Amino acid sequence: MRELSELSGYKNKPLKMLNNAGIQIGDFIKIITKTSEYSGNILPRYEYSNEDFIVIKMSNGYNIGIDSNKILSINKINSGEEPKFIPPSKPNVKESLPKISILGTGGTIASRIDYKTGAVNPAFSAEELYSIIPELSEYANINTELISNIASEQMNPEDWKNIAEQVVKKINDGNQGIVIGHGTDTMAYTSAALSFALVNSPIPIILTGAQRSTDRPSSDASLNMISSVIVASERKLNGVYLAMHSSIEDNEVSIHSGTRVRKNHTSRRDAFQSIGIEPIAIVNQGNVSINNQLSIKKNKFEPKINFDDNVSLLKFHPGFNPKIIEGLIESNVKGIILEGTGLGHVNSKCNNSIKKAIDKGIFVGMTSQCLNGRIKMTVYSAGRDLLDLGVIPLEDMLPETALVKLMWAYGNYKNEEIQKIMTDDIAGEFTERSILGR
């Protein structure tokens, strides 16, 4: 990971202005222009940004670039030494409360801004996290472990396996619930992965994260974490869920099914939405209300935690080049999830390549880029032709969930079992099953 300081190269006029004012990267400064006044910590200049601009991180957490040609005055208010962080002492907790394990994997929920450089560092251990939300001691007897420190876009299927292994250990250790702090970028992929790997888990496993880091006033970290611990400590649900803000208000958290949830906004606190179903539960003011009364499955808990990432997700579009499919065939991919249009279509120009893939034994499943609604490949000839070729319709499974499920299927089952696994409802990935032909 490149250090920001390497890139701090202001030049020309901005550099002169900063030098004249005795300002160093990280200092808290005030800038006055003809029309406005700005204050914040000065950030390094990225090579990408305009040479004339000075960039500061304002107290609302956002960065702003100010054209040096419009600056009337620039002054240092405070030097940018990072405020020392002293973790509070661990509160006393009652041994009688439910035993809950909080696992840290990295991501914004476990991060603080480095005021010296403006960077967001994944620096909190889960232990620190616990100590800054002392309310948690009212609900649970908590143990914490930082099992990785990975920004979630860097997560790979082998990381899912690692998390699943740690969860199994914590279940065997007698925890009544498990909360996993996770970066938000790929949290919905991980929640799908754990939903399959840990199907029939006897206890609740709650993934949660934060869209804003804990040192910003608008942080969603505390409410998400407290609500997750509450759900984990009650015996109302089992299985894998994802807990994030229901709205931009800081008062309610939605508990989403691990296989039916999607990050649908880049920055809002209520970015995560259940697709095709209501959230499974809501936590408001500490009270858990169940929307979908799930029958708690009594099947045996037999974790299957392997993933084979030799599969691909292809999003179809007009002008899609079938050579991409040919390339996957040549690279010996095991399976392909198509994200088709509408009810499950692609341009018939792709059909030869799809046939070649299926003839070679590659699983090809169809989902829709519409995200909402069910595919139905019998209505139009494009869909019927694909069915004839052997494309498997995956009803209303989300494309991302279908991809993760296919990795899991190839990781744990034989080739001849893949189609059955992909079309069986394993972890709530399908909403109400359709009747044949519908």
Add this chain to the structure above:
Amino acid sequence: MRELSELSGYKNKPLKMLNNAGIQIGDFIKIITKTSEYSGNILPRYEYSNEDFIVIKMSNGYNIGIDSNKILSINKINSGEEPKFIPPSKPNVKESLPKISILGTGGTIASRIDYKTGAVNPAFSAEELYSIIPELSEYANINTELISNIASEQMNPEDWKNIAEQVVKKINDGNQGIVIGHGTDTMAYTSAALSFALVNSPIPIILTGAQRSTDRPSSDASLNMISSVIVASERKLNGVYLAMHSSIEDNEVSIHSGTRVRKNHTSRRDAFQSIGIEPIAIVNQGNVSINNQLSIKKNKFEPKINFDDNVSLLKFHPGFNPKIIEGLIESNVKGIILEGTGLGHVNSKCNNSIKKAIDKGIFVGMTSQCLNGRIKMTVYSAGRDLLDLGVIPLEDMLPETALVKLMWAYGNYKNEEIQKIMTDDIAGEFTERSILGR
């Protein structure tokens, strides 16, 4: 296109039952089971479907499969002769009304169900379409032309060019507005394509379609078409829009910006949604109300109607294989739109391949699979590293719109102009422009 009759092979018990009852494909039949009663037109059996099932199309338009082992009785009600379609005579229209051109391209809005086979056939000419919605004569003096007959998943960038050429002709013919009937699968791609190709169009160009064919009681075709003609005949808007139902009620149509709209449901009538902005206008009971007061651009109308489809859209996911990028480089692709996670990230395992692409002169632009919200690649190191490699952040442009724009950019501009074109706001593809670094 394969005929359904080729696939009509019922076998064994279902075949015997049908033969005994003297039933042929397309007949309207009644089936009684232990628990229910069904009636509808019998469909051919697809090879894919269960051998034990008999499939009928019910009067609500949906297909249902009934297990022959549960059937108590099966009877023919009517034979399946297709009802004869007699187009009504053309109504008298006032020459003084606005002159509007309706172009047909294919798709459900121009289709009827073939009751003999249950298939949906794109069979209406635009002329026929006109004659079955006589209300249109109250609003406009209409001319129609069927310029193609393509199910929209079969549309290619060369079809966009053809449509654009026909639109330019109709503008030159003195039409005051143009309505284009289009299949819904890729209608949002086409609306983006025409938005760029026909930027600064002096008149309104409205794409519209139907999620249900015109012979189903739930069809949305009439309201969508009437509302489109009304908008096309008023002088309130210019440019390219997409008009579809606002809700599942059959009373209101939303007029979406051509570059900010997405098909977000496989089957609902209100499948299309504006992303990041409100619909530009609403048509309710024939009244047009403008939500977003757009300034009508006075720039010269200079159509640029070429598209180069040698570009790709890649949706990133955990486990994404960078070899796919390498394959595109080898096949001499000109540009790549990445659909990254969150604020615009991919796994750093992809960085080498992305660098190779950019070093070779391939344009690489970043969008987010979150669909809503703006990317911001300066917050986390994964984003900053990609910026350093030369990945171009495309703010809140929709991934599909970015792909279409890149095809258009390479179709009409020199290589050295591509980056400027992609980051300039040409046709409302960006919502409010961000301030630098935000």
